[in-house]
Amino acid sequence: MKIHEYQARQLFRQYAIPVPDDVLCYTAGEVEKAARDFNRMVVVKAQVLVGGRGKAGGVKLAKTVDEAVIAANKILGMDIKGFKVEKVLVADAVEINKEFYVGLTIDRNTKSVLFMASTEGGVEIEEVAKENPAAILKIPIDTDLGMTDFQARKIAFKLFSDINLVKQAVEIFKKLYKLFIENDASLVEINPLVITDKNRVMAIDGKMTFDDNALFRQIDIEALNEPDEDEKKEIAAKDKGLTYIRLDGNIGCMVNGAGLAMATMDVIKYFGGNPANFLDIGGSSSPQKVVDAMNLLMSDKHVKVIMINIFGGITRCDDVARGLVTALDQMKVTIPIVIRLSGTNAEEGLRIISDYNLPTVNSLSEAAQEAIRLCNLVN
Numbered sequence: 608m609k610i611h612e613y614q615a616r617q618l619f620r621q622y623a624i625p626v627p628d629d630v631l632c633y634t635a636g637e638v639e640k641a642a643r644d645f646n647r648m649v650v651v652k653a654q655v656l657v658g659g660r661g662k663a664g665g666v667k668l669a670k671t672v673d674e675a676v677i678a679a680n681k682i683l684g685m686d687i688k689g690f691k692v693e694k695v696l697v698a699d700a701v702e703i704n705k706e707f708y709v710g711l712t713i714d715r716n717t718k719s720v721l722f723m724a725s726t727e728g729g730v731e732i733e734e735v736a737k738e739n740p741a742a743i744l745k746i747p748i749d750t751d752l753g754m755t756d757f758q759a760r761k762i763a764f765k766l767f768s769d770i771n772l773v774k775q776a777v778e779i780f781k782k783l784y785k786l787f788i789e790n791d792a793s794l795v796e797i798n799p800l801v802i803t804d805k806n807r808v809m810a811i812d813g814k815m816t817f818d819d820n821a822l823f824r825q826i827d828i829e830a831l832n833e834p835d836e837d838e839k840k841e842i843a844a845k846d847k848g849l850t851y852i853r854l855d856g857n858i859g860c861m862v863n864g865a866g867l868a869m870a871t872m873d874v875i876k877y878f879g880g881n882p883a884n885f886l887d888i889g890g891s892s893s894p895q896k897v898v899d900a901m902n903l904l905m906s907d908k909h910v911k912v913i914m915i916n917i918f919g920g921i922t923r924c925d926d927v928a929r930g931l932v933t934a935l936d937q938m939k940v941t942i943p944i945v946i947r948l949s950g951t952n953a954e955e956g957l958r959i960i961s962d963y964n965l966p967t968v969n970s971l972s973e974a975a976q977e978a979i980r981l982c983n984l985v986n
Contacts, residue, residue: 615813629698635679641697642675648700651678655690706799719747728799754784775808791821856881859910863922880979897930911985914978919950928956943981947974
């Protein structure tokens with residue numbers, strides 16, 4: 608689960624990590640009031656769950672109230688990598704002398720928390736990792752010991768030479784680690800962590816993600832969730848007994864079983880196609896679940912072909928076929944469908960769908976290749 612920058616700042620404040628003052632605004636009028644209250648230079652920042660806001664024009668400095676309103680009118684409603692900006696953060700624009708990056712994540716190789724730091728802050732850390740990986744300091748933190756004073760000082764001295772800045776940074780690093788552990792985070796970043804003109808170390812921007820599997824014990828964190836349209840679909844699918852994750856391809860997949868769903872996507876990729884989703888209808892699929900799955904696939908405008916791959920064990924192929932026929936009767940399906948039914952009651956399932964002249968195949972490879980062929984015809 609991801610959260611917005613303004614929410615990350617709220618968590619920083621809860622853990623006494625210094626951040627500039629800010630106000631969340633939804634309209635240009637609210638931005639005008641906030642800018643007047645600040646009565647000094649501010650920064651207007653788009654609040655969307657994606658990086659690269661600055662490059663897209665979603666972050667603007669404003670020296671006056673009028674400039675803040677102009678910035679708000681430009682940013683509100685704009686599209687940043689497919690995300691519509693519906694709110695902005697108006698924050699005190701502190702004078703920055705130097706920018707750094709610090710972050711915490713899970714390192715599965717060392718089975719520990721990994722603390723990362725770099726003197727190259729204020730830019731996308733992924734680019735730094737790609738272009739100059741040596742610029743990122745990585746220190747594993749033993750979860751039994753936690754972040755010790757020694758480790759925090761070691762990291763701080765790698766970034767700062769001024770002992771006053773080191774002392775400030777040590778406290779921030781220890782608090783950041785505490786925030787990470789206590790809230791079951793999978794990623795916590797401060798980018799940039801800055802030295803201000805008043806020689807203070809402050810967090811200017813924050814990025815956080817949390818372990819979905821731990822949200823049952825993180826009620827306050829779960830309350831911060833603002834799902835996008837795709838995530839809303841995933842949540843709705845889960846409520847109906849489906850497991851759905853949207854991808855960037857154009858071949859919609861309906862499969863029974865997570866392992867088979869993964870294999871189906873792999874085979875589609877192997878033959879040069881692009882799966883549009885992961886969709887597992889489960890091991891015991893009622894006809895209604897198939898109807899729900901078809902509605903889900905049809906709601907994705909990027910899907911050009913639907914590929915149904917059922918290997919019946921517990922799942923009965925005739926139940927899947929009945930659900931598919933019901934879905935076809937209920938909705939207007941204008942895109943091609945490729946079907947592979949094998950296993951329990953496969954013959955009965957094929958008989959049920961035979962009246963609809965839907966193309967059926969015998970193997971997963973055939974299904975993938977036919978779906979790709981039809982997709983190319985549609986394109």
